[in-house]
Amino acid sequence: MTNRLHYGATAKVLHWLVVALLAVQFLIGWFMPDVHAGPPASAMTLHISFGISILALIVLRFVWRLTYPVAPESSLPPWQRVTSEAVHWLLYALVLATTVTGWLFASFRGWSVSYFFLVPLPMLADKNADGVHAIDGWHQIAEWTLLIVIGVHIAAALAHIFIYGDRIMQRMLPSRP
Template identity: 35%
Template sequence: MKPKYTLIARALHWLVALGIIAAFALAMSFDDMPLSMAKLKLINYHKWIGITVLALVALRLIWRLTHRPPALPDHMATWEKLVAHVTHGALYVLMFGVPLGGWLYSSAKGYPVVWFGLVQLPDLVAKNEALADSIKEAHRIGGWLIILLAAAHAAAALKHHFINRDDVLKRMI
């Protein structure tokens, strides 16, 4: 059997993936809703998941830096390995950047981020409506980019499993 990712690496990978999907689905559900208590509740859930994803990604990065992942298969072309590394790098940038962007947006808008209604996080910037508008758009674009890259990442894993018939996907399951 080829080397697998550690149990902790696999758990963090799937928890982050589920968190990103849930946060994105929530954002899509409240995006066009009129302002109401129901919308505010969904926005809070979105924030809670985003901050949780941010914390999990920080743990994941620490784990990855201290626990070398299995090498990519020898049969992969150099360009495929390069694309895999660039995609992973971009995903990490987005996994940090999108939740931080949401936190920045809330701060600039003057809305507190209270994780699970228990821990009020500090504002990252002072209230600034113009800045909030810019950050909101960057956060939205980042959300779409992370979903698109994650879909490409998943498609590549499925290609390895069903077409190449190698162990790339099995290492993360």
């Protein structure tokens, strides 16, 4: 299969949808009352529901990316092509790690949680104190590492706008007819 030269509408919509949901997710995570207490309050049900939505979307995006690969911008020097690809892969891996550690944490605590108060969500494991002990802290490590890599990704986008003055940012923006 030959690589496309531009991101299509689906890739762009999925990119910005995940960005918006991640912003909501970090805000709920930091401002959630009683995060460490159980059983989960409404804010935790929202956090977990948004988190599962992000997980579903990131898997969908990843499959989409593999099905419709897009070549890096040809005008970029090789080191930028390699590093931007590496950062993109890392972003997928870290979103996956953050969502799975969160889901495992909630599972080991024995919480039964619904998806937006509608349908019960399956838990990944049974209640398990050793599991809580083992996973404790990993969700925070994953979420902070994700935040740092997102920072690098945004800094690169800004560098392309203000330093290189090229059209990299346009690749992820709605295209003009």
